[in-house]
Amino acid sequence: MVDEVPGIVASRERIAAWLTIAQAGDEFVYASRMVRLPVRSPGAEVVRGLVRTGMVFAYQRRIPGRSEWNYFIKRSTKPLSPPAPVRPRLSAAVESVADDEVDTVNAVMAQLSRAARFRLPCPTDAQLARRAGIAADRVPAILKMMTVAAMIRVHAAPAPTLRFVTIVDTNERTGVAV
Helix, strand or coil: CCCCCCCEECCHHHHHHHHHHCCCCCEEEEEEEECCCCCCCHHHHHHHHHHHHCCEEEEEEECCCCCCEEEEEEECCCCCCCCCCCCCCCCCCCCCCCHHHHHHHHHHHHHHHHHHHCCCECCCHHHHHHHHCCCHHHHHHHHHHHHHCCCEEEEECCCCCCEEEEECCCCEECECCC
16 A cells, blocks of 8 residues: 555745754655656755755655655755854953942032032032042043043033033033133
8 A cells, every 4th residue: 555645746845844854864755656756846956956965865765566656855964054153252351440430430420410400510620529539630530431421411611610511310410600
């Protein structure tokens, strides 16, 4: 008794679906009970391409006691897609912010926020240094760091402070000295 349907050639989609789940050594009947495989069938073209790439091995078996053949493909061990290239892991030197820098930024931000909340003129570098308890020469670098971190925006203003500051989170602005 023969249980295959005669004259069926699997479609491209069916072969592709099988190929995605097939393990090495799995077999698939892509054409059943045929006297001769149609050369121009899409399924046969796909199989020939897979054989050329080494993805499968193709062979046929005669059905015992008949003049018909079943056409098989057997999955090889070749992976479906080439392995992803191994790229060197990129790394950058990350400078950690020291605890004292965080404390310094917080202290300066507190002074700027207070001035902005009460619309007071922006403190000078010397005033910020004294009130925050840091050296006056560190204030420009701290203000630059806060600007780069998008914590504040510094705008030009007339003397004596030469600036006014907008606190980004609250959109409050220090006053301008007159």
